[in-house]
Amino acid sequence: MSADPIAFRKISKRSQNQKAILEAAEKVFAEAGFAGATTQLIADVAGLPKANVHYYFKTKEELYRRVVYNIFDIWMEAASAFDTELGPREALSRYIDIKMDLARSHPNGSRVWAAEILHGAPIIQDYLEGPLLEWSTDRGKHIERWIANGEMDQIDPAHLLYMIWSTTQHYADFGHQIETLNGSKPLSDEQWQAAKLSVKTIILRGVGLSPD
Amino acid sequence: MSADPIAFRKISKRSQNQKAILEAAEKVFAEAGFAGATTQLIADVAGLPKANVHYYFKTKEELYRRVVYNIFDIWMEAASAFDTELGPREALSRYIDIKMDLARSHPNGSRVWAAEILHGAPIIQDYLEGPLLEWSTDRGKHIERWIANGEMDQIDPAHLLYMIWSTTQHYADFGHQIETLNGSKPLSDEQWQAAKLSVKTIILRGVGLSPD
DNA sequence: GTCTATACACTGATAGAC
DNA sequence: GTCTATCAGTGTATAGAC
Numbered sequence: 217m218s219a220d221p222i223a224f225r226k227i228s229k230r231s232q233n234q235k236a237i238l239e240a241a242e243k244v245f246a247e248a249g250f251a252g253a254t255t256q257l258i259a260d261v262a263g264l265p266k267a268n269v270h271y272y273f274k275t276k277e278e279l280y281r282r283v284v285y286n287i288f289d290i291w292m293e294a295a296s297a298f299d300t301e302l303g304p305r306e307a308l309s310r311y312i313d314i315k316m317d318l319a320r321s322h323p324n325g326s327r328v329w330a331a332e333i334l335h336g337a338p339i340i341q342d343y344l345e346g347p348l349l350e351w352s353t354d355r356g357k358h359i360e361r362w363i364a365n366g367e368m369d370q371i372d373p374a375h376l377l378y379m380i381w382s383t384t385q386h387y388a389d390f391g392h393q394i395e396t397l398n399g400s401k402p403l404s405d406e407q408w409q410a411a412k413l414s415v416k417t418i419i420l421r422g423v424g425l426s427p428d
Numbered sequence: 429m430s431a432d433p434i435a436f437r438k439i440s441k442r443s444q445n446q447k448a449i450l451e452a453a454e455k456v457f458a459e460a461g462f463a464g465a466t467t468q469l470i471a472d473v474a475g476l477p478k479a480n481v482h483y484y485f486k487t488k489e490e491l492y493r494r495v496v497y498n499i500f501d502i503w504m505e506a507a508s509a510f511d512t513e514l515g516p517r518e519a520l521s522r523y524i525d526i527k528m529d530l531a532r533s534h535p536n537g538s539r540v541w542a543a544e545i546l547h548g549a550p551i552i553q554d555y556l557e558g559p560l561l562e563w564s565t566d567r568g569k570h571i572e573r574w575i576a577n578g579e580m581d582q583i584d585p586a587h588l589l590y591m592i593w594s595t596t597q598h599y600a601d602f603g604h605q606i607e608t609l610n611g612s613k614p615l616s617d618e619q620w621q622a623a624k625l626s627v628k629t630i631i632l633r634g635v636g637l638s639p640d
Numbered sequence: 641g642t643c644t645a646t647a648c649a650c651t652g653a654t655a656g657a658c
Numbered sequence: 659g660t661c662t663a664t665c666a667g668t669g670t671a672t673a674g675a676c
Contacts, residue, residue, distance in 0.1 A: 230641090247547055251464030254669065265643050270671060327546045333605050334539045335459055344608040352609055369633075375626035378606065379595050386594030393545050394590065396556040397564055414587035421581075422630030442659090467652065477661050482653060 234272050236262040242283045246324035249331055250280055277339070284332055284340050287325030288347075294318055295351055300358035304368045305425045307358075308380070309416055315384035316412045319391075326388035352377060369424030376423060383415050446484050448474040454495045458536035461543055462492055489551070496544055496552050499537030500559075506530055507563055512570035516580045517637045519570075520592070521628055527596035528624045531603075538600035564589060581636035588635060595627050 240261035244253045255276055259266040273279035298311040319326060337344055356373035363370055387394065387403075395402055403411065420427040452473035456465045467488055471478040485491035510523040531538060549556055568585035575582055599606065599615075607614055615623065632639040 249461040249463055249543065249547060251461055252547075255671085256669080266670095267643055267672080268641090271641075271643095274671090276670070330601070331461065331543060331546055333602050334543055335461065335464075336604050337608070341608070344605055345612075348605075349609055369629075371630065372622055372626050374609065375623055376630070378598055378602075379627065379630060382594040382598030382602070383591050386590055389542070390545050390590075390594070392548050393556055393560075396549070396553070397561055397586065400557075410584055411587055414584050415591065417581075418583065418588070418591060418631060418634030420634075421636070422632075422634030424633070466650085468650095478652090479654080479661055480659090483659075483661095486653090488652065 230272075233262075233264065233268065237264065237269055237272055237279070238282060238286065241279050242286070242324045242328060245280060245283055245331075246327040250276075250335075253280075280328075281339055283325070283328055285343075287322060287329050288340065288343055290318065290322060290325065291315075291329075292347060292351065295355075298355055300355065304359070304362045304423075305420065308420060308423075308425070309427070312380055312384060312416050312419065313412060315380065316387065316408075316415065319384050319386075319388035320408060323388035323391055326385050330385065330389045371423050376419075379419060383419070387411060442484075445474075445476065445480065449476065449481055449484055449491070450494060450498065453491050454498070454536045454540060457492060457495055457543075458539040462488075462547075465492075492540075493551055495537070495540055497555075499534060499541050500552065500555055502530065502534060502537065503527075503541075504559060504563065507567075510567055512567065516571070516574045516635075517632065520632060520635075520637070521639070524592055524596060524628050524631065525624060527592065528599065528620075528627065531596050531598075531600035532620060535600035535603055538597050542597065542601045583635050588631075591631060595631070599623060 237258065241253070241258045244258045244261060248254075248257075253276075255269050256266050258279070259269045262269070269279070273282070294314045295311070297314045298307050300307055302310070332338075332340055352374070355377065359368075359371075359373035359376065362368050398407070417427045449470065453465070453470050456470045456473060459465075460469075465488075467481050468478050470491070471481045474481070481491070485494070506526045507523070509526045510519050512519055514522070544550075544552055564586070567589065571580075571583075571585035571588060574580050610619070629639045
C-alpha cells in the first residue's frame with residue numbers, strides 16, 4: 217500500500233512518542249507547575265528516557281509552550297459553539313455545556329492554562345492579545361445587539377464572559393477543592409449533570425433568559 | 429513609658445522583618461509558584477540578606493505555609509459577612525461585595541491559594557477538610573432553609589457557593605487576562621464598581637432574588 | 641533514532657565570624 | 659541578631675556510544 221512503509225513506521229513512532237510526552241507533560245505541569253515539573257518525571261510518566269524528551273522538544277519551555285497552546289486551541293474550537301445565529305438562549309446554553317464538558321475531560325489542560333495566567337502569562341501573552349481579544353470583542357458585540365433587541369437584560373458583555381469562563385473552569389481548576397467538599401469523592405455523572413444545570417440556570421436567569 | 433524599650437524595639441524589628449518577608453513572599457510565590465520562587469528573590473524583594481529569611485522561617489515550605497494560611501484566614505473572616513440572619517438577598521449581596529473587594533485588595537493571596545488548589549492542595553488539605561467544609565456545610569443548610577421557605581429559587585447550595593467563589597476570585601486570579609482584554613489597562617474604580625454590580629446582578633437574579 | 645554518562649548552573653540551607 | 663561564604667543536592671541540557 218504505502219510507498220515507503222519504513223518511513224511511515226518511523227513517522228508514526230515519532231508522533232506516538234511526541235503524543236506520549238505531551239500527555240505526560242500536561243499532567244506533570246498541572247500538578248507541579250512549570251518550575252516544579254522536572255523533565256525526568258515527565259519522561260518517567262511518558263515511559264521514555266529523559267534524553268528522548270529533549271530529543272523531541274529542545275527545551276522544557278518549548279514543551280510547556282506546546283501544552284499551553286494545545287488547550288487554548290481546544291477552547292477556541294469550543295468557542296465556535298457560541299454560535300450567535302442561534303440567539304442568546306441557545307448560544308449561551310451550548311457554550312456553557314461545552315465548557316463544562318471540557319472542564320471534565322481536560323482538567324489538566326485547564327489547570328496549566330490557569331497557572332500560566334496566574335503568573336502573568338509570560339509565555340502566551342500573544343494569544344491573549346490576539347485570538348482571545350478578537351473572539352471576545354466579536355462575541356461582545358453580538359451580546360450587545362441581543363440586549364439592544366430586548367432579547368436579554370442589560371449587562372456588560374465582558375463580565376458575562378468572565379462569569380462563564382470562571383464558573384466552568386472552576387470545576388477543573390478547583391476540582392480538588394470541590395472533591396474534598398464532596399466528601400473526598402469525585403463528582404458522579406449525576407453530580408456533573410446537576411453542576412451543568414445549576415450553572416446554566418443561574419447564568420441564563422441572571423441575564424433574563426429562560427433556562428428551559 | 430515602656431518597662432523595657434530595648435526589648436520592645438527588638439520585638440518590633442522582629443515583627444517588622446517578618447512582615448516584610450511575608451509580603452515579599454506572597455508576591456514572589458504568586459508570580460513564580462512555590463517551586464519557581466527562590467528564597468534569594470524573596471530576600472531581595474524584602475530588602476534583607478537571604479540568611480535572614482531562613483532565620484525567621486526555618487524552611488521555604490514553612491514560609492509558604494504561612495502565606496497560604498494568611499489568605500485563608502482573611503477569607504474566613506470575610507465569610508462572616510455571609511450573615512444568614514440578614515436573609516438571602518442581603519447575605520449573598522454583602523458576601524459577594526466583600527469577596528470582590530478582597531480580590532482587588534489581596535490579589536496575590538488569592539493567586540497563591542489558587543495555585544495551591546490547582547496542584548492538589550499538598551500543604552493546606554487540612555484547611556479544606558476542616559474549617560472550609562464546616563463553613564460550607566453550615567451555609568448550605570441556611571440556603572436550603574431559604575429555599576424551603578420560598579425566599580429564593582431551588583438551587584444546589586454547593587454550586588451556588590462555587591459560583592460565588594469562582595466569579596469573585598477570577599478577578600484576582602485571572603486579573604492579568606482581564607487587564608489584557610481591557611486594552612492592557614487595569615480596571616478603573618468605575619470598572620470595578622461595574623464588575624461588582626454585574627456579578628451581583630446575575631447571581632441574585634439567577635437564584636430568583638431582586639438585586640436592588 | 642535511542643539511551644547512558646556527565647557537564648554545568650542554580651538553589652535551599654547552614655556554619656561561623658561579627 | 660545579622661550577614662558572608664560555602665556545601666550538598668538537584669535540575670536542565672548535551673556529548674557521544676550504540
